[in-house]
Every structure is written in structure tokens, then in C-alpha cells.
Amino acid sequence: MPHKLPTKAIITDAGFASRYLPITKTIPKAMLPIGNRPVMQLVVEECIEAGITHIIIVATPEGKPIYEDYFNNAVNRIRKQLAAQGKSDRYEVVQQVLDFPKVTVIEQDPSLPYGNGSPIVSARDYIGDSEAFIAIYSDDLIFGTSDAKALVDAFKKRPDAHAIIMAQEIPRDQVTKYGIIKLKNGNQLDHIVEKPSVENTPSTLASYGRYLLTPEVFEFLAPDNTGLDNELWTVDAITRIAGRSPVYVEKTKGTWMTTGDPKNYFLAHLEYVLQHEDYGGDVLKYLKERK
Numbered sequence: 042m043p044h045k046l047p048t049k050a051i052i053t054d055a056g057f058a059s060r061y062l063p064i065t066k067t068i069p070k071a072m073l074p075i076g077n078r079p080v081m082q083l084v085v086e087e088c089i090e091a092g093i094t095h096i097i098i099v100a101t102p103e104g105k106p107i108y109e110d111y112f113n114n115a116v117n118r119i120r121k122q123l124a125a126q127g128k129s130d131r132y133e134v135v136q137q138v139l140d141f142p143k144v145t146v147i148e149q150d151p152s153l154p155y156g157n158g159s160p161i162v163s164a165r166d167y168i169g170d171s172e173a174f175i176a177i178y179s180d181d182l183i184f185g186t187s188d189a190k191a192l193v194d195a196f197k198k199r200p201d202a203h204a205i206i207m208a209q210e211i212p213r214d215q216v217t218k219y220g221i222i223k224l225k226n227g228n229q230l231d232h233i234v235e236k237p238s239v240e241n242t243p244s245t246l247a248s249y250g251r252y253l254l255t256p257e258v259f260e261f262l263a264p265d266n267t268g269l270d271n272e273l274w275t276v277d278a279i280t281r282i283a284g285r286s287p288v289y290v291e292k293t294k295g296t297w298m299t300t301g302d303p304k305n306y307f308l309a310h311l312e313y314v315l316q317h318e319d320y321g322g323d324v325l326k327y328l329k330e331r332k
Contacts, residue, residue: 043200043201044171044172044200044255044256045171045172045173046172046173046193047091047093047172047173047175047192047193047253048092048093048094048095048172049093049095049096049167049168049175050088050091050095050097050174050175050176050189051097051099051161051164051168051174051176051177052071052081052084052085052088052096052097052098052177052178052179053099053157053160053177053178053179053250054069054070054081054098054099054179055099055101055104055149055159055163056157058070061073061302061303067103068107069100069101069103069104069107070179070300071179071180071300072104072111073300073306074310075182075300075309075313076310076313076314077134079111080182080300081098081108081111081179082138083182083313084177084179084182085112085144087177087183087188087189087190088175088177088187090187090189091175091187091189091192092190092193093189094142095145095167096141096142096143096144097145097146097147097164097167098144098145099147099149099160099161100146100147100149101149105146105147105148108144108146109146111138112138112141112144112146113139113144115139119132119135120132120135145167147163147164150162150163153264153273154264154267154272154273155273156267156272156273156274157178157250157272157273157274157275158262158273158274158275158277158278159262161176161254161258161262161275162259162262162273168256173196173253173255174255175192175193175252176250176252176253176275177189177250177252178250178251179250180250180299180300180301181249181250181251181297181298181299181300181301182297182298182313183251183293183295183297184295184296184298185294185296186294188251188293188295188297189251191207191291191293191294192205192207192251192253193253195253195289196253199287199289202253202255202288203255203282203286203287204252204253204254204255204258204279204283204289205252205253205288205290205291206222206230206252206253206279206288206290206291207248207249207251207252207291207292207297208222208246208247208249208290208291208292208293209246209249209292209293209296209297210245210247210292211246211247212245213242214239216236216238216245216247217237217238217239218236219236219247219248219249220233220234220236220247221233221234221235221236221237221242221243221244221245221246221247221248222246222248222290223243223244224244224290228291229283229288229289229290230279230280230288230289230290232280233248233276233279233280235276247297248276249297249299251293251297252275252279254279257282257286258275258278258279258282260278261282262275296312
């Protein structure tokens with residue numbers, strides 16, 4: 042029986058974010074700002090564009106109350122003060138967040154191994170046995186399109202898919218940094234090679250944190266299926282699915298940028314400001330003058 046179209050998305054931000062310490066001991070990494078919105082909001086908006094109606098954020102114990110506050114607290118004292126000052130228009134961006142579809146925040150199951158697959162497993166009870174779902178790492182931002190929507194649209198065309206993953210072509214000299222895709226039968230996944238050498242890379246097509254998955258993935262995201270560094274890896278589970286069922290690869294029509302470390306976060310933030318903020322022109326002028 043074909044799986045139902047996705048209406049739910051699991052977004053993960055449950056790691057230590059040690060490269061961002063000390064700030065991430067207090068603030069979840071995906072709450073760092075991009076313009077005047079946090080990274081997490083941009084990811085949630087991408088899901089909304091895809092028609093997702095229930096978003097499950099998997100957080101650390103410290104991050105859970107922060108996300109719950111952000112997506113649910115109406116801050117009425119601020120709203121009233123702005124109204125008294127004749128500045129109610131400034132509250133509109135807060136109301137937009139409050140009007141988002143259902144957002145549920147949970148903690149990652151502490152009994153699970155470390156690894157990027159564990160937050161997805163932690164949300165297992167929210168996924169029905171016959172429904173596909175979107176899984177997103179909040180480290181990754183997509184500019185110019187909604188990858189979540191591309192995944193849903195691809196699934197409509199390929200109901201036989203047991204998973205669909207997004208990918209982007211990268212320069213060959215960067216393949217040593219990412220999981221690189223080997224294809225078969227056109228656009229089906231054969232397997233993913235983690236950080237291959239330039240000489241031995243199977244392609245220049247990099248996988249990143251945008252997946253459409255089916256509950257089959259939970260067979261392989263089990264505590265006894267750890268891989269490299271004793272971690273539970275989502276791509277390992279997807280590769281095992283590809284060994285017996287169709288897993289398709291879709292190339293993004295946008296631009297993927299990671300925020301996984303301070304340098305790349307800064308570059309993604311800069312790109313967003315230049316594209317979307319009304320002061321982007323001033324920033325560009327400043328950078329040119331700095332030369």
C-alpha cells in the first residue's frame with residue numbers, strides 16, 4: 042500500500058553544537074539569527090511552503106523551553122506597549138510566528154546513541170505506520186526555493202519511493218568535506234560515500250539534511266545499528282533502504298548553505314541579508330569599500 046503524502050516534518054536541533062560554545066550552552070544553535078529571524082524559523086517556513094501542518098522540533102533539554110517560548114509566547118506586555126506607542130505594526134512579525142501550523146517541541150531520547158539519526162528516532166511516536174514524513178537538519182538552509190516542497194512534489198510523481206533525498210553539485214575539491222552520492226538507474230541512490238578523496242569520489246553530488254522518509258527507516262535507525270564513531274547515522278539507514286527498495290535523489294533548484302560552524306553560519310547570514318534585508322545594499326557597499 043502506498044504511503045500517505047507527508048503532513049509532518051521532524052526538524053532536529055539536539056546536538057551539543059560544541060563549535061559554537063560558549064553561546065550554545067544557553068541558546069540552541071538554530072536560534073541564532075539570520076536577519077531578524079532565527080535559523081529555525083526559516084526552516085519551519087520552508088516546511089509550511091510544502092503544505093506541512095505539524096512540525097516536530099527535537100531539541101536538547103535546555104533548548105526545549107526556548108523553542109516552546111518562541112513559537113507559543115504571545116508576549117502580550119510587548120504587544121500592549123507597542124499599541125500604546127502607536128507601533129502595532131512591529132508586532133506583526135510576532136503574530137506571524139504565532140499563526141504557524143502546529144509546532145510540537147520534544148527532547149531527544151537520552152537512551153539513544155549519539156548521532157544525527159537519534160533525534161529522528163525520538164519523534165517516532167508522532168509518525169503513523171503508513172505516512173511518509175519530512176526530516177530536516179536545522180544546520181542546513183536553502184536559498185531560493187523550498188526543498189521540502191520539492192520532496193513532496195517528487196513523492197507525488199514517485200509513489201513507489203521508500204525515501205527521497207536532496208542533493209547539490211559541489212566543486213570537486215570540496216568532496217572531502219561531505220557525504221557524496223553514487224547513483225544507479227538514472228536518479229536512484231546506490232550509496233553514499235562519506236568524505237571521499239578527490240581521486241576516488243563517485244560524483245560531485247553532495248547529500249545534506251533534507252529527506253523524505255517512510256517508517257521503514259526506523260528498522261535501521263536502531264540503537265544496535267551504529268556506524269562510524271559509534272554514532273547512529275541517518276544516511277546509513279537510507280543506504281540500507283536503497284539496497285532493497287527505490288530511493289530517489291533530487292537536485293535542489295536553490296542553493297544549500299550550512300550553518301554548522303561559525304564561518305559558514307556567517308556566510309549564510311551574509312547571503313540572507315544581501316538577498317532579503319532592506320539594508321543589504323548598505324552592507325554590500327560597506328564590503329566593497331573595505332577592499
